[in-house]
Amino acid sequence: MPKWMSLVQIYLDAVTHQVITNEELAYVAGNQERFDRTEMKLTARLEQLIGAGNISVGTR
Secondary structure: OOOOOOHHHHHHHHHHHOEEOHHHHHHHHHOHHHOOHHHHHHHHHHHHHHHOOOOEEOOO
């Protein structure tokens, strides 16, 4: 994961393309303890979208 990529960028890409990559998912899972309150809300929203089948895990 490039250092310049943020959770906001991951979220926007995932929502736009309806896909989140394994690398992005690993970044989110591995950095949750560093996220602020807003980022935790984005993480929860991503979880909801993935769980509902609106975002798939795969390649873009």
